[in-house]
């Protein structure tokens with residue numbers, strides 16, 4: 451199904467095939483394969499929730515475009531675009547989404563704000579997420595290569611009700627981090643408070 455998708459809406463200047471080639475050059479083979487699986491899952495979700503398929507495909511294909519960049523690339527981008535200086539204290543996990551969106555604009559000429567927000571928010575989620583953002587957030591979590599405890603439940607929930615899937619992921623992730631005494635990004639806590647906390 452995903453191989454037959456042809457971009458017709460002029461959301462970006464590239465064909466799907468060209469975009470795939472550009473992404474392939476930017477990441478390792480294993481990450482590239484993850485990206486293709488995220489696209490396949492994002493397209494399934496977009497179909498079932500009637501979200502624009504081309505946007506879902508583009509957002510999925512670019513979501514980890516910047517993941518393997520060196521730290522200095524992100525720091526340079528934060529400085530030259532005068533992004534929030536607090537971002538300088540973050541690391542790759544946050545940068546590849548929030549700052550990655552800027553690199554995607556510069557290098558791939560993706561300008562659609564919904565797509566860019568889906569990239570920005572795919573790691574920690576966000577208090578407010580569009581359907582497209584929710585789809586990319588979930589597709590990254592439940593793509594067919596994932597096999598953590600509870601992934602089947604996550605998939606089932608997500609296809610039943612997208613928002614339930616989002617809540618499940620946020621809660622599981624925070625729980626996982628707490629159990630291992632790991633650092634939680636403040637933006638992930640904001641997401642938790644907006645989506646899960648009663």
Ligand SMILES: [Fe+2]
Nearest residue numbers: 513514517572
């Ligand atoms: Fe990512």
Ligand SMILES: [Fe+2]
Nearest residue numbers: 488513514590
């Ligand atoms: Fe990813």
